[in-house]
Amino acid sequence: MGNTLPLFHALKNRSLLILLVLVAVTGWMVIDELRSSWLQAHYFASLARRLDYKLEKGPSPSIRFPKAGPYDERLGYGRIQEYTNSLINHGFIVTEQVRMSPALLESKLAPIYEEKDQAGLTLLDRHQQLLYAFLSPMRVYRNFDVIPKILVDTLLFVEDKELLDSRYPTRNPAVNWSRLDRALFDQALHVIHRQHNTPGASTLATQIEKYRHSPEGRTLSIHEKFLQMDSASIRSYLQGRNNMASRRQIVVAYLNTVPLTARMGYGEVSGLGDGMWMWYGRDFDEFNHLLQRQGDESLQQRAEAYKQALSLIIAQRRPSYFLREGAPVLARMTDHYLRLLGAAHVISPALQKAALPMPLPLRQGLLVPQANSFVSHKAANLLRNDLLSLLHVPNLYVLDRIDLNVKTTLDANVQRVVTDLLRQVQSPAGARAAGLYGHNMLGENDDPQRLSFSFTLFERSSHANLLRVQTDDLDEPFDINSGARLNLGSTxxxxxxxxxxxxxxxxxxxxxxxxxxxxxxxxxxxxxxxxxxxxxxxxxxxxxxxxxxxxxxxxxxxxxxxxxxxxxxxxxxxxxxxxxxxxxxxxxxxxxxxxxxxxxxxxxxxxxxxxxxxxxxxxxxxxxxxxxxxxxxxxxxxxxxxxxxxxxxPSQLNQLSLFADREGRKFLLRFYKKYKGKSPDETVQTLIDGIHARPKNLALIFRSVEPEASFSQFTTFMYQQLPEAELDKKSLQVLYDQFAVEKYSLMDRGYLAGIHPLELWLVGYLFHHPKATLTQLVKASDQQRQDVYQWLFKxxxxxxxxxxxxxxxxxxxxxxxxxxxxxxxxxxxxxxxxxxxxxxxxxDRPDSLAELMGIIVNKGLLMPIVELQDLQFAKGTPYETHLINQPAAGVRVVPVEVTDVVRRSLIDVVQGGTGIRLKDGVGENGQVIEIGGKTGTGDQRFVTYAPNGKLISSRAVNRSATFVFLIGDRFFGTVTSTVHEPYAADYKFTSAMTVQLLKSLLPVLELPPS
Known part of the structure; x- marks a missing residue:
């Protein structure tokens, strides 16, 4: 018994020792894990390997798209399925799409992958040459090594001091334990003392997750915070357990994409590069050069640039406040951090001293965008507007920011050369070089600068008509080829x-x-x-x-x-x-x-x-x-x-009544289809678009549609429709009084306006009852249908x-x-x-004439016009989707016998008629390609005739010359020149000029033989 007690004490002391050792080891492991994240690195790297995806042929059965997050919304990722459905409805098919792994597909997190700092719309031509690109943000760092060191050090000091600690190459950048402890402590103090500040515990990694993927870019709950931390953790180990490269990339991504609110005239500002330009007007390359320089000669400039950058790093905490009404507060906080940075030896005393007194002159108000030539972007704007319609995107601002690459049918080289030539012929020297001076063309003293030239070229393929060139020299958004209603004369x-x-x-x-x-x-x-x-x-x-x-x-x-x-x-x-x-x-x-x-x-x-x-x-x-x-x-x-x-x-008036009812219903149905689904204003505008707008016609329409409208409303309408017309209040008052609805019957009003009376009535009815059905229209028009026909026979x-x-x-x-x-x-x-x-x-319109010529070239088949061939959404992401345009088969709209006769007649025009300047065709290795076409000279005038047909007055409004052509059996298009009042009356050119212009263009079109 005497030996038992010492043995017991010995065992007890050993157990205690073991426990102490275990506690010490556990504590050491916890501390080491908090510092190095070794276990986290193993877990998250293993998980990241399972969250993979690959691109395969055809539509994907295993893909999901993000539901929220500013980044995903801006790049269009959340709507790719909608875009795809719309494109499929317009003849596109999915050729390739990502397949997600089961782990990625079932994950509750946003898909984890190496995200793009910069993306947007890119348009490529048929040879993969760049036509147009919009990348957002515009100014970014390509990699970590090009970022000025002082900028990296400053960002880490302000936001995340431990991020790039190389002693711990596996550290999880999603959690900064010291910062988290401080945040918890501050939160506890805030409960006791409500005025105590509670700075967040977010690291740069979790901040990126927040402003990219959290709803509205905000942390709205504890659950959302944990989702941010989980996503940031997994993302940082995509390249393995050693994540130093990923941590450096976090710095790059943050500087490139940090949200800095929006500027009027530009929109959302993201990233330090765009922020420096948008808020301080500082060139990005100059800014980086200044921060990398040393020496006293550039100290003042460097200090100013540095202070501006520091202010934006701070402003990201509340950008919409600090960069607007909170600018004075931002200035004080920036000065505070300058002192802290100097005390911590992040910046030199000289830089601190130079920067402190400097102001922070934020640019406010509307940002006037840099003026760009509309001429060079005509084709790109045409394609972008087509994409707007196809994708149901609200505007070009949204479209440009979608992560989308598009291959088009245009030929960028030919487009550029033709555009340059059209610009050149606007000078007398260029017009002479192209042979545009002479009989029925420009007169000796004519100035071609007043003229606008346009050109369209299509190529027939086995499945569609492919747009190769569409351009004009009009330096305005307006597109002559597709946006005008021109008198194109004899075409x-x-x-x-x-x-x-x-x-x-x-x-x-x-x-x-x-x-x-x-x-x-x-x-x-x-x-x-x-x-x-x-x-x-x-x-x-x-x-x-x-x-x-x-x-x-x-x-x-x-x-x-x-x-x-x-x-x-x-x-x-x-x-x-x-x-x-x-x-x-x-x-x-x-x-x-x-x-x-x-x-x-x-x-x-x-x-x-x-x-x-x-x-x-x-x-x-x-x-x-x-x-x-x-x-x-x-x-x-x-x-x-x-x-x-x-x-x-007279004995057959009953039959006449039946006829009036039947004919009236037929026309009502036709007009109802024309206006169905339009708003009241669109209904009226559609009616006006179908007539030649003159004061009398417009007055009749307005007074018929809105008979109770005031004179003020009438004048506003007339000035909107005829902004260049010389209409004084007196003449408008005469029109307003003259065409009051009670002064003329429906038939007379239609007669005077040159519009079918039932169409005029229907527009008025739909203006006041935009949701009326056809049945309601028929019922409401019983008397009008009789009046329109029956009274004629009195x-x-x-x-x-x-x-x-x-x-x-x-x-x-x-x-x-x-x-x-x-x-x-x-x-x-x-x-x-x-x-x-x-x-x-x-x-008519030049592009519509080209479509008609396409029917002739295709022997009576109306072939689809293709401008957009391939669309590639979200390249290199888990959402990647490829589609190609597979248009429907052509539809026969004209018998081949008719087009054969018309084609021969078109060739006759060139061989011995008004297009004879092109008689020799275009040669290719000694082979002549036959050309045909139709000329047209438009002389649009406002004219007045006496009752006996005698001309009373005539005023030139527009003069045009057009040649719609075919070249061989593959190419067709139009070339057009226009001049508007007040200069139209000064020119006497005819379509001979556009025939000659095409002749001068032929050598640069690079047309292969048929």
Missing amino acids: AKLRTLITYLEIMTRLHQSYAGMNQRDLQKIQAGSQDTLTRWALSYFSQNPHSRLQDMLEAAMARTYSGDPAEAFFTGGGLQKFKNFEPEKDNGIMTVREGFQHSVNLIFVRLMRDIVHHYEAQTVSSGIVGLVKIAPSDHNTATGTGAAETGEVSVN SHNRKAQESRIRQMLELEAFQMIAADWRRLGYPFEALTPSYATALGASG
């Missing part, structure tokens, strides 16, 4: 010719192969010259092929005589030819097209209109309205002014009756012609109801 004859040949095609389908007896039973209207000619043709050639009939139709003859006055557009009008020697000739349609003879096509358009009027008559008016033939020679198109008689059978005033009916029939005929033209790419809803439409009076 409208191309659309008119196709309409004519399509009518002949339909007549061939109806009557080819009929025997004589059946042909004789067909009653063609007395004015339907085209149908009567077709019946005569088939009586002699009953089994004629379509191709043969079209050739015969091109051989039909018309007179070039300008003496006749034509009843069109609501009155009598006269037309003239450009070349007087064509006045007395009888020409075939082919010859008239080749030499662009106006009166040939005015008379051809009259026959087209009468043909469509006959279709309207045959649908319900026959027996109710009798239209006597006009007194003109149907063989040559000559004769006196049109005075056809109209009468109505016989108390035969002359007015004839005029109104003839205009109504012409208006409806032009509705049908407009539908034909829109099917072939015409960009506007309505045509001017006048034979002058054949001469360009209804306006």
Whole structure:
């Protein structure tokens, strides 16, 4: 028993010793872990290896996108699925997309990867050359080594002193234990003493996670803080347990991306580089050079730059306050830190002394962006606007910041060379070098600087029409090719010719192969010259092929005589030819097209209109309205002014009422489709866009749509629509009073405005009832449908009756012609109801003419136009998604026989007509590529006629010259020149100038042989 007690004490002392040793070892391990994070490094590095991803073919079954966070929102990562769905709906397909590992897919954290400090929209051309790039932030450090040491030391002193401690190469940068302890202590004191400050415990790593991935860039809960710490921890070990390189990259990322609020005129400011420029106007390269220099000669400049950088490092804590109304507080805090940095020997006493008295003049107010030439960015802006529409992005600001690379169809080299040449020809020397001075071009004293030139080139491929060049020399956002409604002159004859040949095609389908007896039973209207000619043709050639009939139709003859006055557009009008020697000739349609003879096509358009009027008559008016033939020679198109008689059978008024109801419903449906879904203002603007805006027309529309509006509202509307018109208050008052809604019937208002009355009524109704359904419109328009048609047939005033009916029939005929033209790419809803439409009076757009030429080059197929080929979202990230444009197959819109005839006619224009300057074509290794096209000279004027058709006044508003062309069987496009008032009247150039301009461009287009 005596030996037992000492043994017990010995064992007890040994156990205590072991316990003490274990406690000591555990304590040492904890302390070592807090310093080195060795265990954390092993755990987080192992976890990081499992959070991987890879890019594979086709859509991904294992991908997720972030839900919140300013970084993910700005770069578009959170909406990639939406963008993808929209693109798929527009013919794109997903070719490659990331597959996430199960661990990454199931993780509750935002995907962990090496994030980009700088990203944005990049547009590449067909050869992968840069067309456009916007990178945000604009000014960044490429790596750690280029950052001035004094800047790194300052950042670490202010925010995270232990981050780059090389004694611990595995330390977790997401947690700074000493800072965390201090934060907890301060928080406890804050509970007792509410005025005590509570600085955060966030390290640089967790701050980055917060402002990139936390909702609104803020820590809204303890849970959110732990998510930030987890994400930062894993991210720091992506390259393994030794994370010194990752910790250095944290410094780079922070300096490049720290949020520094927003500037008016620019937007969100991120990173020290952009911050120095946006808030202090300091060049980034100069700033870095100053901080890296030594010596007294640059001390003052270095001190100023350093103090500004220090202020931004401090300002990140509350940037929207410190960089605005809190600027005085920021200045005091900056001076405080200058003293601390000097005391800690981070900066020299000399630098501290020089910096302390310096002010911090923050730039305030609207930041005026640097002026850039719109000319050099026309193509890029076109593509960016297309992307806006495809991705449903609200504006270019948002689009430019999406992490997106786009391969386009444009050729950057050719685009640049053509743009430079268009700029050069705006000088007299450049215009002379291009051969633009001479007969029917620029006069000896003409200044080409007043002119704007544009050029578009497409290339046909097996699946689409590819845009290669689209540019102009107008240094404004406005795009001549796609943004204007221009009078492009006789290019409208191309659309008119196709309409004519399509009518002949339909007549061939109806009557080819009929025997004589059946042909004789067909009653063609007395004015339907085209149908009567077709019946005569088939009586002699009953089994004629379509191709043969079209050739015969091109051989039909018309007179070039300008003496006749034509009843069109609501009155009598006269037309003239450009070349007087064509006045007395009888020409075939082919010859008239080749030499662009106006009166040939005015008379051809009259026959087209009468043909469509006959279709309207045959649908319900026959027996109710009798239209006597006009007194003109149907063989040559000559004769006196049109005075056809109209009468109505009074016994058939009930049939007339049924007709009015049926026809009215048909037009209401057409107009409802046109305006459905538009806002009230958009509805009115769409109506105005379809007419030539003149004071009378606009006054009628406004007073019809808003009859209760005040004179002040009326004047505001008129000045908005006609900003350059000389309208005084007195003349506006006359218009306001003259066109009060109670002074004219609906029919009269439509008649005076040149708009179908039911369309005018519908716009007014939708303006006040924008959500009205078609059923409601039909019910509300019962009386209007009757009024629009029935009153026409009251016989108390035969002359007015004839005029109104003839205009109504012409208006409806032009509705049908407009539908034909829109099917072939015409960009506007309505045509001017006048034979002058054949001469360009209804306006057009160069890019729409190019689309029409594409139909001809593709032998009647309407092929999709492709500008954007490949889209690559979020390259190098877990969200990476690739799509390519796979457009739908072409649609036949014109018979191949028609396009064959039109193509030959276009080549005739160059071989012996108005495009003869290009007769020799373009050569390639001795091979000649054939060129065809149609010229057009637009002379847009505001004109006034007397009731007898005599011209009273004329004012030049715009002059244009256009050549829409094809080159071989692959290339087509347009070249256009325009000049607006007040200079339009000073120029007399014709389309000969644009033909010559294309000739000068051919050598630089680098067109391969067909």
